[in-house]
Amino acid sequence: MKLYINKKVAALTLGMSLVFISGCDKDLLDQTNPNAITPDTFWRNADDAKKAIVGAYSPFSDIWYYSRMEIFASDYRDDIVNGFGTSDRTNPGRFEGTAIGNVNLWVWTTVWKIISRSNEVIANVPAIEMNEEDKKNIIGEAHFLRALNYFNAVNNWLNIPLITEPIASIEAAKEVTQAAPELVWEQIITDLKKAQEMLPSSWGPANIGRATSGAATAMLGKAYLYTKDYSSASAEFAKIMDGQYQLTDNYADNFSSFSENNEESIFEIQFTLDDNRGWGGDAAGIGRTNSFTPDLAPQGFTGQDGMRINDWVLDLFLDERTVNGQIDPRAFNTLFWRTDETTSYEGEVLQSSIYSGKKYNEVYGPDENRVFGKKYLGLDEGVTTSNFQESPNNLRLIRYADVLLMYAEAELMANGGTATQAAVNAVNLVRARADMPAFGLNMSLQDVIDERVKELSLERVRYFDLLRWGLVKEKIVDTPGIKSESGGTGAYRPGREYLDLPQNEFNNNSNLKHNPGYE
Numbered sequence: 001m002k003l004y005i006n007k008k009v010a011a012l013t014l015g016m017s018l019v020f021i022s023g024c025d026k027d028l029l030d031q032t033n034p035n036a037i038t039p040d041t042f043w044r045n046a047d048d049a050k051k052a053i054v055g056a057y058s059p060f061s062d063i064w065y066y067s068r069m070e071i072f073a074s075d076y077r078d079d080i081v082n083g084f085g086t087s088d089r090t091n092p093g094r095f096e097g098t099a100i101g102n103v104n105l106w107v108w109t110t111v112w113k114i115i116s117r118s119n120e121v122i123a124n125v126p127a128i129e130m131n132e133e134d135k136k137n138i139i140g141e142a143h144f145l146r147a148l149n150y151f152n153a154v155n156n157w158l159n160i161p162l163i164t165e166p167i168a169s170i171e172a173a174k175e176v177t178q179a180a181p182e183l184v185w186e187q188i189i190t191d192l193k194k195a196q197e198m199l200p201s202s203w204g205p206a207n208i209g210r211a212t213s214g215a216a217t218a219m220l221g222k223a224y225l226y227t228k229d230y231s232s233a234s235a236e237f238a239k240i241m242d243g244q245y246q247l248t249d250n251y252a253d254n255f256s257s258f259s260e261n262n263e264e265s266i267f268e269i270q271f272t273l274d275d276n277r278g279w280g281g282d283a284a285g286i287g288r289t290n291s292f293t294p295d296l297a298p299q300g301f302t303g304q305d306g307m308r309i310n311d312w313v314l315d316l317f318l319d320e321r322t323v324n325g326q327i328d329p330r331a332f333n334t335l336f337w338r339t340d341e342t343t344s345y346e347g348e349v350l351q352s353s354i355y356s357g358k359k360y361n362e363v364y365g366p367d368e369n370r371v372f373g374k375k376y377l378g379l380d381e382g383v384t385t386s387n388f389q390e391s392p393n394n395l396r397l398i399r400y401a402d403v404l405l406m407y408a409e410a411e412l413m414a415n416g417g418t419a420t421q422a423a424v425n426a427v428n429l430v431r432a433r434a435d436m437p438a439f440g441l442n443m444s445l446q447d448v449i450d451e452r453v454k455e456l457s458l459e460r461v462r463y464f465d466l467l468r469w470g471l472v473k474e475k476i477v478d479t480p481g482i483k484s485e486s487g488g489t490g491a492y493r494p495g496r497e498y499l500d501l502p503q504n505e506f507n508n509n510s511n512l513k514h515n516p517g518y519e
Helices: 007-012 046-061 102-127 132-157 181-198 213-226 230-239 251-255 311-318 329-334 400-414 421-433 445-456 462-469 472-477 503-508
Strands: 081-083 265-269 307-309 343-345 348-350 395-399
Touching: 046 102, 046 132, 102 132, 102 503, 132 181, 132 213, 181 213, 213 230, 213 265, 213 395, 213 400, 213 462, 230 400, 251 329, 251 395, 265 400, 307 311, 311 329, 311 445, 329 343, 329 348, 329 445, 395 400, 400 421, 400 445, 421 445, 445 462, 462 472
Parallel strands: none
Antiparallel strands: 081 307, 265 395, 343 348
16 A cells, blocks of 8 residues: 555645745734644644654655656756757756746755655654654654755755755745755755664555655665765665665566565655546645656657657667577667567567557658657556556656665775675676676676666666766767757756756845856
8 A cells, every 4th residue: 555645734834945935914914714724733743743744745746746847857857868849848958947947946846845844844743742653753754855855956956055944933034045065965964864763664554655764775875975975875775785675576567556665666756546637736636646657658659749768778778688699678668669679588578569569660650760768658557648647657766776786886986996796796686687697897887887777767867877977068968969859958058967946036035046057
């Protein structure tokens, strides 16, 4: 059973986003609504504490965030995806993620909703009389949620405010300034250490989807990796390489609604096919289904602009064969392209097919040779096209294969680029699941980088990998054709690897500064 969101909790938050802090008429404020939920009438008991933490999770499944719009701030910005059309959605991918962009505002707002709600929980739950273990868990969840969203904020916008208390308690909320990024990273690491100590290793069936100590450990290792503390990153990842997580036997199980929250999943965003509709997701009666699949689906199977996959990704898959001389099975789960080859894998014969088992030549004419995406499309759900609010398929945000590959990278970097046996073993676990030949001690960092593409394409990590490796300009700006379908990268300026803050923030706070490249 998934953790379903109590949408009434949305009313508890005093600060949905920094932009919502504004002055009001004094007489209006003097009016009293006896039915209103306020800080004085809430935060009374264990039930209130649970409602508050569930409310902090709520924006994850908002259509402004992981249900859909976040994909334009992650996958659509990398060198794998070539988004069709010049629009507000493809602007961030071609370095037009300016202050007036809607993707900026939408993702920013939901990130700050969760940070704000987490701050409220951390500030108010300690004083509630309730079971101490339950209290500890809830506060730990809030630290995890705050850290994860600050991680997203600093990687998307770099120069951001750092707020760790309820917005109503800040005397001059409209005068906050941006913090040095290293201070944000310090807060992320501090929060994740607390979460690691306070969270349980697992939850019962009624609470699947809530953060665990394993999720906090994986994110802590990732934070150390991003801040180049490679020894600490390796040590944290090693803590959850003790058998508590396992790779699924079948790679495809990580992207099917029939195998959610499996043994490989460390943290995933919970979606449900609830028959609700509406544009949003953080209010009562609004759908909490997966709505990003139309932006991944091939032309002809989506009503959205869509995208294609840059050819180099398919070439990378085809550069080596399985131990049986066949195409890497992950290619057939990730891509849709013109080929008659098949791969035998886990009792199945994999082929290049799409909805209703249609092959490439049944969909497109003989002159079409573009590569399209296939991962997460829910082909086993019985639908024939990809539409909004038709899929309950969860988004796996952290899975064990990613941890293994990050561990190997950290080991390599901590050892001056020389592979340790432990690093090789970690990568070989991932490769063995796909029937790929094992690496030896001559494994290089480039081997790990390439393996991340094969294993994790279209999983919201590639752009931020390029960013932390300092390769955004080389791989996107300086490589012809990567963003050819959306007008190219002529808007690039140094600093535009990051997005600019939303214009509403500048309108409300003169202390905030535009990011470099957007002045």
